Amino acid sequence: MGGFQGHFRLRNQMEIHHMELKMGRTLRLKGKIDDDATWFSINLGSGPGNLALHFNPRFEENVIVCNSQNGGSWEKEHRDDHMCFRPGxxxxxxxxxxxxxxxxxxxxxxxxxxxxxxxxxxxxYCCVKGGIRLTSFKLE
Structure with a gap:
C-alpha cells in the first residue's frame, strides 16, 4: 500500500485518509467475507461524512445498495438485486x-x-468495514 498513509483498526474496519484515487484509476480489492457476515461496505469520498460511493451488499435483504453522502446526509439509494456475494x-x-x-x-x-x-x-478517503477481511488492496 505504498504511496499513501492510512490508519487501520483491528476488527472489521480499515480506513485510509490520504489515498491517491483520481479519475481514470482503479481500486482492486481482494478479501474473504466472514462466515457470519450480514453486510459489508466500501466507502470512497473526501472524508467520513462526504462519500462519493457507498457500496453495501446486504445479505439479509439479498441486495447491493449504493449511495452517496453529502455533509453527513444520505442521498437517494440505488438498489441492485444482482447479489453474487455470500458469507464465507x-x-x-x-x-x-x-x-x-x-x-x-x-x-x-x-x-x-x-x-x-x-x-x-x-x-x-477509503473505509472498508463490516463482515469482510481484506487480503489485498491495490490502486492502479
Whole structure:
C-alpha cells in the first residue's frame, strides 16, 4: 500500500485518509467475507461524512445498495438485486473511478454503475468495514 498513509483498526474496519484515487484509476480489492457476515461496505469520498460511493451488499435483504453522502446526509439509494456475494466466500472486485460514474466489477463479472454525483476528481478517503477481511488492496 505504498504511496499513501492510512490508519487501520483491528476488527472489521480499515480506513485510509490520504489515498491517491483520481479519475481514470482503479481500486482492486481482494478479501474473504466472514462466515457470519450480514453486510459489508466500501466507502470512497473526501472524508467520513462526504462519500462519493457507498457500496453495501446486504445479505439479509439479498441486495447491493449504493449511495452517496453529502455533509453527513444520505442521498437517494440505488438498489441492485444482482447479489453474487455470500458469507464465507473469497472475493475479488474492482472499482473504476470515471468522471461521470463509478464502475464496480463484481466477482462474477457483473458490473454495478453508480453516478459520481458530487463530480469529484480526487478521492483521498477509503473505509472498508463490516463482515469482510481484506487480503489485498491495490490502486492502479
Amino acid at each position: 466466500m473469497e472475493i475479488k472486485l474492482t472499482v473504476t473511478f470515471e468522471e461521470d460514474e463509478f464502475q464496480v466489477k463484481l466477482p462474477d463479472g457483473h458490473q454495478v454503475k453508480f453516478p459520481n454525483r458530487g463530480r469529484y476528481s480526487h478521492l483521498p
